[in-house]
Amino acid sequence: MKIGIMGAGAIGCYLGGSLQHAGHDVTFVGREGLAGEVQEHGLRLTHYQRELIHFPSDQVNFVTAPESLAECDAVLVSVKGTATQDVAAKLSQIISPEIIVVSFQNGVRNAEWLKEKLPKNPVFPGTVSFHVLREPQATFHFGTSGNLYVGTPEPARSLSSQEEKLIESLKSAGFKTVVTKNIAGVQWCKLLFNLNNAVNALSGVPLKEELSHPGYRRVLSACMLEGLEVLDRAKIRPVRVGGMLPRISPRVLPLPNWLFFRLARTMISIDPESRSSMWDDLHRGRKTEIELLNGEIVRLGSKIGYPTPINQKVVQLIRAAEEAGNGSPAIPAETLEEQVLASRSNK
CATH class of the missing domain: 3.40.50.720 (NAD(P)-binding Rossmann-like Domain)
Incomplete structure (x- = not known):
């Protein structure tokens, strides 16, 4: 062809x-x-x-x-x-x-x-x-x-x-x-997991290293759980895609390392040097797809009248990194967790 x-x-x-x-x-x-x-x-x-x-x-x-x-x-x-x-x-x-x-x-x-x-x-x-x-x-x-x-x-x-x-x-x-x-169910599943693109871009470290840190995983879990709540209220049902389990993974992510590594072998079956495309966009000074990922959760939440402070905060941080033009802000896990999870108080 x-x-x-x-x-x-x-x-x-x-x-x-x-x-x-x-x-x-x-x-x-x-x-x-x-x-x-x-x-x-x-x-x-x-x-x-x-x-x-x-x-x-x-x-x-x-x-x-x-x-x-x-x-x-x-x-x-x-x-x-x-x-x-x-x-x-x-x-x-x-x-x-x-x-x-x-x-x-x-x-x-x-x-x-x-x-x-x-x-x-x-x-x-x-x-x-x-x-x-x-x-x-x-x-x-x-x-x-x-x-x-x-x-x-x-x-x-x-x-x-x-x-x-x-x-x-x-x-x-x-x-x-x-x-x-059911491509819609597949796409929404992928989008939920792609919420990690922003977390990885903000962390500044390879995906495998990021997912090895409980703090970054807790941020991703919070983004995914908020996304699932929005999808449930909008009557959208994401489906399993290979090893991507949209309803189980957010519960596994916050677990201690010793247990997470046992349960999430597929999730961490990643080349040690791989990074997200959003990290690459920041690195190259290009506009990211944040509006179509975490921003899509925010858009849908707004449409149905459900607040999305977690994903809104992540969108805000990526926009700030885009405007700064210095690549990834390399935010430490504890700092990112504090900034993102504190936004819940604004809900």
């Missing part, structure tokens, strides 16, 4: 590189800075359990303008959620109605925004439950276990032969790919 990657960052480059390694014709659309890295170093994919994949620069079709996506059979959208609506408008001027579009992005509303601008295209919501970290010299590291999830078509129908072919292409590239009727 001819597959386009709209938003060739960490996730996009790993998806596209893996698809190219499996024999597919891939076009990467991304930023000029990364295009320069690829031109100089090629594209490198590393994995915590597999061998290095390296494409020399002359084998990578990496461009900065999306016009070439018109020739693709499918476009995988992996831009930051904050850019989705602008990207949707651009794609509406470029791609024909038969081109398949799949959103592999954080958040729960991206496919909806894409469909608004691409009403005639088959648009699928998707979720990525693994983590990829961008490293120097156009290197992308797959640091955790996880799957790809793709929602079934709406209104309900069978997948077309071309859509089936895309799913098989993703599987052939080494991704466990699950087609589900």
